[in-house]
Amino acid sequence: MFSEAELEFLRSQRIARFATVGPTGWPHVVPVMYTMNDDGSLDFDVDGVKLRNLAAETRAAMVVDTMGPKRGIAMQGRVELIAPERARLNPTHKFTWGI
Numbered sequence: 001m002f003s004e005a006e007l008e009f010l011r012s013q014r015i016a017r018f019a020t021v022g023p024t025g026w027p028h029v030v031p032v033m034y035t036m037n038d039d040g041s042l043d044f045d046v047d048g049v050k051l052r053n054l055a056a057e058t059r060a061a062m063v064v065d066t067m068g069p070k071r072g073i074a075m076q077g078r079v080e081l082i083a084p085e086r087a088r089l090n091p092t093h094k095f096t097w098g099i
Contacts, residue, residue, distance in 0.1 A: 001040050001092075001094065002073075003099075005099050006094075006096055007036070007040070009072075010036045010064055011036050014033050015034075016031070016032055016034050016042070016044070016063060016064045017029055017030070017062065017063045018032045018044065018050065019060060019062070020049075020050055020054055020079075021056075021057045022053055023052075023053070028049050028050070030050060032044040032045065032050075032062075034064075041091070042062065042088065042089045043086065043087070043088050044089070045085055045086060045087075046079075046081070046085055046086065046087045047085050050087075051081075054079050054087060058079050058080070060077065060078070060079045060089060061074065061075065061076045061077075062089055063075075069098060070097065071098025071099050072097055073096045074095045074096075075091035075093065075094045076092060076094075077089050077093065078090055
């Protein structure tokens, strides 16, 4: 799903903004530290509101970006819980800028 340049960018970063859908339908956005997997999925810790939201709705979004120069990747996909308080985003859509 990702080009070599996009993979290089994602591997060079560690912090993303992660959004889940809350029970009222409003988004909940928080920073997360992630690791990039060879298959293009991203793993990160979940607890509290993130975990509650993902238990009810697996659709989520993540943005990894930098401000100077402006570049980044916005992703949407489904999240699976892979361990207690650990999750994996499997992106199905992306939008890239500046890469």
